[in-house]
Amino acid sequence: MERIAIVDGIRTPFSKMGANFNNLSAQELGRLALRELIERTGLDVKLVDEVIFGCVAQPVDAANIARVIALLAGVPKNIPAFTVNRNCSSGIEAVVQAAIKIRAGEGSCYLTGGTESMSNIPFLYTKEYQEILSEIARAKTLPAKLQGFIKIRPRHFFSPRIGLQLGLTDPVCGLNMGQTAEVLVKEFGITRLEQDKFALASHHKAVAGRALLREEIMPVIPGPKYKEAVTDDNGPRENQTFEALAKLKPFFEKGTGTVTAGNSSQVTDGACAILVVSESRAKELGLKPLGYLREFAFAGVEPSRMGIGPAHAIPRALKKAGMKLSDMQAFEINEAFAAQVLACERALASEKFAKDFGYEGFTGAIDPAKLNVNGGAIALGHPVGATGARLILTMLKHLTRNNLNTGIVSLCIGGGQGAAVVLER
Secondary structure (H helix, E strand, O other), rough: OEEEEEEEEEOOOEEOOOOOOOOHHHHHHHHHHHHHHHHHHHHOOHHOOOEEEOOOOOOOOOHHHHHHHHHHHOOOOOOOOOEEEEEEEEHHHHHHHHHHHHHHOOOOOOEEEEHHHHHOOOEOHHHHHHHHHHHHHHOOOHHHHHHHHOOOOOOHHHOEEEEEHHEEOOOOOOOOHHHHHHHHHHHHHOHHHHHHHHHHHHOOOOOOOHHHHHHHHHOEEOOOOOOOOOOOOOOOOOOHHHHHHHHOOOOOOOOOOOOOOOEEOOEEEEEEEEEEEEHHHHEEEEEEEEEEEEEEEEEEEOHHHHHHHHHHHHHHHHHOOOOHHOOOEEEEEEEHHHHHHHHHHHHHHHHHHHHHHHHOOOOOOOOOHOOOOOOHHHHHOOOOOOOHHHHHHHHHHHHHHHOOOEEEEEEOOOEEEEEEEEEOO
16 A cells, blocks of 8 residues: 655644734635645645645634635645544544545545634624524514514623633533543542643743744744744743642632643644645655655544543554554654543553553553653644644654654544544654
């Protein structure tokens, strides 16, 4: 089977919600990343078979956002595009879909990636208020319109439903994502101290690795009022201390909880684009790949335990690849929550876990020195549609920089899933 080559990738800086990219739409962030990738690789866009982008909170004014991004970035109109949504793994899903199509002989050159503007996820009116507004709009006389206005109760109707809050709450188990992390805290006996230490390390690694991360980041001028381009992620805190983290109150489970805003991923805007081609196509075009996608796997878990997803997806991907966890020289597990990553580490190191789920031979202890070496989403942020693509790019840059051969990328996925991809050089 022909290998899946990942030629190159680029991403915007990641910016906390409401900050530098507050006025940039998801489609504009995606356009910036995709256009930059095309320019840097020198790719003849006429050779592209399809554009595939992931996005979770797809804007209502950019239906099939992948198509909008492609056209805005200068991809010819005759080249199709489609959008994927597997929640936090949407960026990985875009790359995997390209791999599946290449393996099926459907094409050989795909522009992929992910984008998210969490700053622009809308507030929503209640259904009752929408119906009254529709009634007013349909009314043909002034008295009829006034009858509609009389039904409006400001205190009730002007309290919006927050789109971001709805999106981060599981509709099946009824828990928000932070509450699912608290479930794992109890199950695995994870302390607040452990979570805050993990969060602090994420910031320290991200700050120390800032120059390295710039290798995957393009500068972005957010608008005319900005005199300088944004060149770095604005989430990592140089002055972050354990004492500051320890002062934060539990955010998702008041009083008895241990998951705080400080040991959770940051709500962020950003985009990432990746060029995926068949190995033969890369040779034909004279492109030197960063690396190759060897295998991938997805797993379903209980929605209330969604954070444990990577512990199930990783051994499945390794089994498909015919490799062991000990063969991996680097690990990227998305830091949705410190507790969630810690739980996955404990599960993978557990012989009972391996036996219970039939993962013997494909699990083991992860060396902390090989995990998220330049920080993770607690420091860098988590623009949900883009993170999966970012993790692949970050991993391949790390492998290349350090002359390593193998690595694995994984995420937990809202709704109770896990994703993992095995990468090699």
